[in-house]
Amino acid sequence: MAQDNVREVRDRTDIIELVGSYVALKKAGRSYKGLCPFHQEKTPSFVVFPDSQNFHCFGCGKGGDALTFYMQVEHVEFREALQELARRAGIELASFPTIAPEVDAHRQRLIELNELAAVYFANVLSNSEAGAPGRTVVERRGLSPEVVQQFGLGFALERWDGLHIYLASRGVDPTVAVEAGLLSERNEGAGYYDRFRNRLMFPIRTREGRTVGFGARALGDDQPKYLNSPQSAVFDKSSLVYGLDLAQAAIRAADRVVIVEGYMDVIAAHQFGYANVVATMGTAVTETQIGLVKRLSKHIVLALDADNAGQLATLRSLETLPAALDGEAVPVAAPQRGPAAGAIIRWERKLSADVAIVRLPDGKDPDELIRRDPARWPEVVEQARPFLDFFIEGVTADLSLDDARAKSEAIKRIAPLLQQVGDRVVQAHYTGVLARRLQLPETVVQSEVRRATLRTAMAVDPRSRSASSRAPRQASQEDHLVALLLRHREICRPILGLVPEDDLIDVRNRELLRVLRDEAIPFELEPPAIIAGLDDELADHAERLLASLAGTPAQYPGHIERDAARAVERLGKERFEFLMRQLQAAIEAAQQAGDAATLQSLIDQLALLHARHRQFYPPPSPYFRDSRSTSLPTTG
Ligand SMILES: [Zn+2]
Structure with a gap:
């Protein structure tokens, strides 16, 4: 959720260079042309427009942006194209935990190692004699065998080489195990040792259920009490939410997610039937985490212990909000463990989420509360107050009037x-x-x-102001159309088939259209449910589209369908006129140069463009006066 990766990849990809590596391009005016890689032709009708960073083939009608080009020429899916172009542009994709594993063999290897270790730790806990201390803790904490199994809990032996020997027996390269955060290298001499010793192990999984790291709780007095996997190519605790893989269905069903602070809190909640509970891992809640859970429900409850709740209300609200006022995503680096107040307001606005705060009774964590009196937990959660109420009450609580x-x-x-x-x-x-x-x-x-x-207006960094004026965030014609189709997919069902996808320049809009057209996805699904199934980058885009419609008044289905139909026409008209201008300029140039062969080819292309446009956008019927705005420019 942190940044607009697609936009950045597109901005940093030189489409001429990319296309040029597949097609011999020749400069023609402000654009470049060559033989189309998507259909057989002898005279070039494939054109790349560097100013607007897209391509179009006047012969076969294909068009789109750099990502679309790469997907089509390499026959790969969206995620793989994004991944590859990001790599070439030197961009680190922010939301890596959901990258399809097959695109990155190394990351896949690290995940597999973590999963192998999880199996080992779980086996030690349940089956080995040496795992007895772990079982004692599990029993003392009242964990049921079901949750132990669900959460994949395990035990790391109190020795230096338990996992090390196991991994060696499986032929695992120890340097990779170090990178996966499972082994450590000895300071003196050669060799490796177990990073986790004498600890109860909590596998940390992605939303998809892949184990990417561990949280480990010391059994004895070892410090720290909780030890996490180190940051790695697959493990970034600020963008992971503990328990989300097991909580998804319950969060949707309850239309509410409760965020607590510890592993044990999550497990206790699930054990007693409150499965919409997840946790952050010893860090302030981040925007990425809020973005992840918000896909499932926008009603977010932060259950904070008394200390953190108190801090939240007493800290100056803007102190921990660096330059975040231009609306750009900034990771919230809060020195305290609770989130910064300013950040919460920003999330509510930007992610259109409702954040409520519940202050837990003094000195009690959810684990204790739930185990002592499971029936009381819903009451505690019910006491959550909308964030601003909570904040205003906190600030004014002890104030003398x-x-x-x-x-x-x-x-x-x-x-x-x-x-x-x-x-x-x-x-x-x-x-x-x-x-x-x-x-x-x-x-x-x-x-x-x-x-x-x-x-705040004066405090905004002038650099960011000029940056945002350079690239206005105006919803384009195609964004508006796809937003309508997403919001009202059922009503707009007849329209879905009418959209010529090659007129959609933004690869994300094409991908969304493909999903919306997919008959296998039930039409009664609400947009949030559709979005929940999307790739992260597409989901972010889809949410921006929906947000752009917020505030538009409710309409009758007939009106909505008509609006969508008009948006299709406007989109086609815009694209048609753009391509017409390009062709006309090229025709003039060919006439002046007296280049008869090129001229003939361009005139053929013009005819094709007209034909294709008429196919998708028939001219208004003379017998039926309607309000369509399409009118074909006439050419002599
Ligand atoms: Zn073509």
Whole structure:
């Protein structure tokens, strides 16, 4: 979720260079042309437009961006094309845990090693005599055999070479095991030793259930009490959510996800039937993690222990929010363990999620709470307060209404947060709440919020401002069309077949269209369920598309279908006119140069372009006055 990988890959890929490695290209005006790699031809009708970074074949009609070109010429899927072009451009893809494993043999190897180790640890815990200390802990903590098995718990022996010997017997290269975070290299002399010793092992899995690392809890007094796998090519704890593989269905069913802080908390919750509970791993919640769970439900409850909840409300709201105000994704580097208040507001706005906070009773973690009285857990979760309520209450809790200076301080802390709330109605609501709480006129609070706006506007880094003005984030014609089709797939079913995919330049829109057309995906599925099944990059794009429709008033199905039909026409018209301009310029150039052969070929292409356009976008019937905006430019 962290960044727009597709956009970055496209920006950093030189489409001329890419296409040029397959097709001999010749410069013609502002564009380049060559023989089409997708159909047989003798005169070139395949054109690449460097300014708009796309290609079109006037002969066979194929078109698209650099990624589409690569997918079609190499016959690979979207993910593999993205992966390869990212590699060539030197871009590290942010969301690697969900990369299809077959695209990266090395990562696959690391995952397999972790899975092999998980089998070993689990076997030690349940079957070996030496695993008795682990079994004692499991029993003492009241873990049922079912959850032990579900979560794949294991035990690392109190010796230096338990796993090492096992891996050696399987012919595993120890240097790879070091990279996978399972073995460590001896400081002195040659050799390796087990990284995890005398610890209860919690395999950490991706959403798809692949084991990429471990959390390990010391049995004795060893420090640290919890030891994680080190950061590796497959393990990045800030982008993993513990228990998500097992919690997905329950989160969807409950339409709520509860995020706790520890492995044991998650396991206890699942054991007692509260399977919509997941955990972060000893770090502040990150935007990536919120993005992952938000796919399943936008109702997010953070269950914080008393310390972290207290910190959340007392820290200055913007202190831990570096330059994040331009709306770009910035990993939230919070020095405290709880998330920064400003970050939460930003997630709510950007990811359109609702974040609520529940402050756990003093000194109790969910594990203890649930085991002592399982029936009480739903009550605890019910007490979750919307984040801004929680924050305002926290800041104003001990405030004396006679203390003018303290009131002023409180407003200064809260105003920057209110300023960041995207929804004006919500902002007005909380401005009112705060005013009543402090017994001040609402206008005073409002003016503080406005002043906060001014301050942040001035604080925005001028570089990022110029960057965003260079690339306006305007929803394009095709984005709008695909957004409508995604939002109203069922209603727009008749339209889906009418969209000529070669007119969609953004590879993600093509991929989404392909999914939406897929009859195997039930038409009654809501957009979030469709999005949940998508590749991460596509899911991010799809969510942006849906967000772009937010705020449009509800409409009758007939209107929606008509709007979508119009969007198809506008898209075709736009593309047609763009290609027409290109051809006309080329024709003029050929006329001036007196190049009869080229001229004839271009005129043929013009005829083909017209024919193809008419095929998808028939001209309005003269007998039926409708409101379609398409009109074919006439050419002599
Ligand atoms: Zn072609």
